[in-house]
Amino acid sequence: MPWTKIYGSRTEFEKALKDTPGLRGITYKEAIREATAQLLASDKSVFVIGEGVDDSGGVFGTTKGLQEEFGKERVMDSPLAENGVTGVCVGAAAAGMKPILVHMRVDFLPISLDQIVNHAAKWNYMFGGTVNVPLVIRSIIGRGWGSAAQHSQSLQAMFMNIPGLRVIMPATPYDAKGLLIAASRDGNPVIMIEHRWLYDHVGHVPEEMYEVPLGKASVRRSGKDVTIVAVSHMAHEAMQAAEALAAEGIDAEVIDLRTLKPMDSSTVIESVKKTGRLIVADTGWKECAVGAEVIAKVAEAGVSLKAPFMRVNLPEAPTPASPALEKAYYPGKDDIIEAARKTAGHGERKA
Amino acid sequence: MKEILSKYGLNTLTKKILLDLYRSMLRIRMFEEKIVELYPEQEMKCPVHLCIGQEAIAAGVCAHLFKNDYVFSNHRGHGHCLAKGAAMAPLMAEFYGKETGCSSGKGGSMHIIDAANGILGTSAIVGGGIPMGVGAALASSMRDEERVTVVFFGDGAFDEGAFYESFNFASLKKLPVVFVCENNFYATNSHQSARQSGCRISESAASFDSRGHCVDGNDVLAVYKAAQEAVGLGRKGGGPSLIEAKTYRWKGHVGPEEDWTKGCRPKEELDYWKEQCPIKRFSNLLLEKGALTTEEMEQAKSAINAELTEAVEFAKASPYPHASRLLEDVYHKAGK
Numbered sequence: 185m186p187w188t189k190i191y192g193s194r195t196e197f198e199k200a201l202k203d204t205p206g207l208r209g210i211t212y213k214e215a216i217r218e219a220t221a222q223l224l225a226s227d228k229s230v231f232v233i234g235e236g237v238d239d240s241g242g243v244f245g246t247t248k249g250l251q252e253e254f255g256k257e258r259v260m261d262s263p264l265a266e267n268g269v270t271g272v273c274v275g276a277a278a279a280g281m282k283p284i285l286v287h288m289r290v291d292f293l294p295i296s297l298d299q300i301v302n303h304a305a306k307w308n309y310m311f312g313g314t315v316n317v318p319l320v321i322r323s324i325i326g327r328g329w330g331s332a333a334q335h336s337q338s339l340q341a342m343f344m345n346i347p348g349l350r351v352i353m354p355a356t357p358y359d360a361k362g363l364l365i366a367a368s369r370d371g372n373p374v375i376m377i378e379h380r381w382l383y384d385h386v387g388h389v390p391e392e393m394y395e396v397p398l399g400k401a402s403v404r405r406s407g408k409d410v411t412i413v414a415v416s417h418m419a420h421e422a423m424q425a426a427e428a429l430a431a432e433g434i435d436a437e438v439i440d441l442r443t444l445k446p447m448d449s450s451t452v453i454e455s456v457k458k459t460g461r462l463i464v465a466d467t468g469w470k471e472c473a474v475g476a477e478v479i480a481k482v483a484e485a486g487v488s489l490k491a492p493f494m495r496v497n498l499p500e501a502p503t504p505a506s507p508a509l510e511k512a513y514y515p516g517k518d519d520i521i522e523a524a525r526k527t528a529g530h531g532e533r534k535a
Numbered sequence: 536m537k538e539i540l541s542k543y544g545l546n547t548l549t550k551k552i553l554l555d556l557y558r559s560m561l562r563i564r565m566f567e568e569k570i571v572e573l574y575p576e577q578e579m580k581c582p583v584h585l586c587i588g589q590e591a592i593a594a595g596v597c598a599h600l601f602k603n604d605y606v607f608s609n610h611r612g613h614g615h616c617l618a619k620g621a622a623m624a625p626l627m628a629e630f631y632g633k634e635t636g637c638s639s640g641k642g643g644s645m646h647i648i649d650a651a652n653g654i655l656g657t658s659a660i661v662g663g664g665i666p667m668g669v670g671a672a673l674a675s676s677m678r679d680e681e682r683v684t685v686v687f688f689g690d691g692a693f694d695e696g697a698f699y700e701s702f703n704f705a706s707l708k709k710l711p712v713v714f715v716c717e718n719n720f721y722a723t724n725s726h727q728s729a730r731q732s733g734c735r736i737s738e739s740a741a742s743f744d745s746r747g748h749c750v751d752g753n754d755v756l757a758v759y760k761a762a763q764e765a766v767g768l769g770r771k772g773g774g775p776s777l778i779e780a781k782t783y784r785w786k787g788h789v790g791p792e793e794d795w796t797k798g799c800r801p802k803e804e805l806d807y808w809k810e811q812c813p814i815k816r817f818s819n820l821l822l823e824k825g826a827l828t829t830e831e832m833e834q835a836k837s838a839i840n841a842e843l844t845e846a847v848e849f850a851k852a853s854p855y856p857h858a859s860r861l862l863e864d865v866y867h868k869a870g871k
Binding site for chain 1: 605607636637638639640641642646648650655656658660663665666667668669670671672673674675677678696697699700701703704707863864865866867868869
């Protein structure tokens with residue numbers, strides 16, 4: 185499938201487009217905008233709310249022009265009251281609407297934890313399934329340009345710990361559109377975490393509405409020596425790492441988790457059964473997080489290994505501002521390559 | 536009686552409404568007193584937050600609501616749900632943890648629901664239900680429905696940021712919300728004066744360009760009148776209002792006991808407020824003015840008793856949920 189492919193650059197994508205005429209390419213941010221517009225057009229209960237969703241930039245382009253198209257009542261700016269407005273969305277959802285709430289930064293989610301954790305996540309269970317909360321909360325990881333400690337966090341793991349929530353982190357334009365549509369129709373509170381660096385990525389995206397099922401990982405590259413499980417922006421780093429590793433004779437399989445909760449552990453387990461080696465590359469911190477959970481699931485499945493598990497994460501510190509420190513802070517393809525070399529050094533590799 | 540009613544500006548109030556108000560308060564009181572009676576059996580294995588002494592607020596406000604109007608409430612929510620029209624049996628069964636409970640035994644006394652009557656679930660996080668209520672009002676407003684949403688909360692919730700964020704939002708969008716603060720002066724055991732600088736809750740409405748009323752929450756006619764204006768304003772698109780109703784909770788924060796014995800509050804204070812009992816005040820007035828007869832009141836009482844007896848029997852006889860239901864309903868399933 186052309187849309188499951190991750191393109192390293194726009195040039196690479198444009199070349200692919202020439203080889204496969206008839207397929208349409210749009211950016212990640214355009215894909216989110218298109219999904220949102222189609223949801224608004226097809227379902228009266230959908231509305232969009234968030235700080236600045238109506239401003240000229242339109243949340244990095246993801247909501248640009250939607251207010252002009254669908255009106256102020258359905259695409260609305262909001263007061264700077266993250267918890268209150270999240271609660272408003274939880275209540276609207278309980279009353280039958282399907283809000284898409286945009287928190288411009290992941291860092292604003294902790295302000296709204298009461299409504300996310302104590303209310304949205306609990307409502308369906310606490311009342312025996314009487315009233316559900318079909319709510320999508322979009323949020324964005326800001327990285328770089330000195331964004332520093334309060335505008336760059338990757339807090340997905342916090343939400344993975346809460347039964348009743350779903351957590352998605354699309355890495356491609358195709359998935360951004362399909363997962364957002366599926367999330368809006370899911371009937372449960374879904375935390376969608378986007379990465380600012382993905383917004384200009386281009387990929388094949390069908391024009392019609394479609395769903396990417398929640399809870400399904402995607403194998404981005406098949407390989408036999410080592411499994412690299414990655415999320416969001418790290419899926420792109422993992423693909424680049426895999427290409428470099430191939431030149432060294434290490435054949436990596438790259439799995440993009442796409443949904444963190446519920447996690448598609450069977451795809452990961454099957455892969456590790458084949459490769460015997462596992463690296464998990466996440467955009468966030470290490471402890472009690474994505475890598476820890478993936479590794480635990482593989483360990484619980486009793487898969488026999490050729491090498492110890494490895495994790496590629498942020499170092500154990502808040503994000504620094506200085507470009508020199510930022511450079512030292514963020515892991516990338518080189519760290520994945522390094523980890524792969526280490527794991528490949530253990531045990532026999534398949535011929 | 537007419538003279539009295541005209542003092543409240545309620546000249547057109549019918550006998551039926553007077554009887555309904557009396558019945559609604561009594562129904563809450565008898566329901567709560569039954570819990571007090573049964574709680575020591577230790578079969579009701581969940582915390583109960585009783586509203587004995589505060590019944591006039593739920594009764595006076597909900598008297599103005601239609602079935603499809605929304606009500607959001609808190610951990611002390613039995614009275615609100617009953618006044619909004621919830622049947623006793625599913626509530627009682629919920630307190631007993633039974634599968635026939637309104638929340639299938641998953642919620643307990645703090646998490647009750649009656650969606651058919653517009654109660655979309657009660658939150659036990661102080662202030663937590665307030666933004667949700669505003670959200671429900673946003674939903675009804677977007678759908679052009681004529682619903683009003685009433686959000687009940689205590690003076691403790693006035694400490695919470697959620698109140699201010701929600702009130703601002705409701706006012707900004709001119710949503711049909713009535714915020715009803717039941718000011719019983721205590722958040723658990725902390726007095727309002729230890730938590731709030733102004734202690735003038737109703738005046739905060741002015742900051743949000745809305746109307747605030749402060750009423751005697753133990754005077755059901757005063758509550759009824761304030762709610763009539765607030766609900767009426769919401770219904771005709773006039774935006775939100777705030778009613779602060781001053782009252783007193785007779786029992787401790789949680790459980791069936793009075794708490795002066797533990798030194799939480801002075802007994803004299805409770806004695807004073809018991810004299811201000813909203814049901815006694817109203818029934819005395821009705822009898823004195825000949826608006827209702829003792830027989831009519833007794834009839835109401837025996838009808839409530841019958842419902843209550845049946846509810847307790849239903850709750851006790853109902854089965855517990857099977858353990859296999861433990862993991863059900865964590866997520867909504869499409870098509871359900």
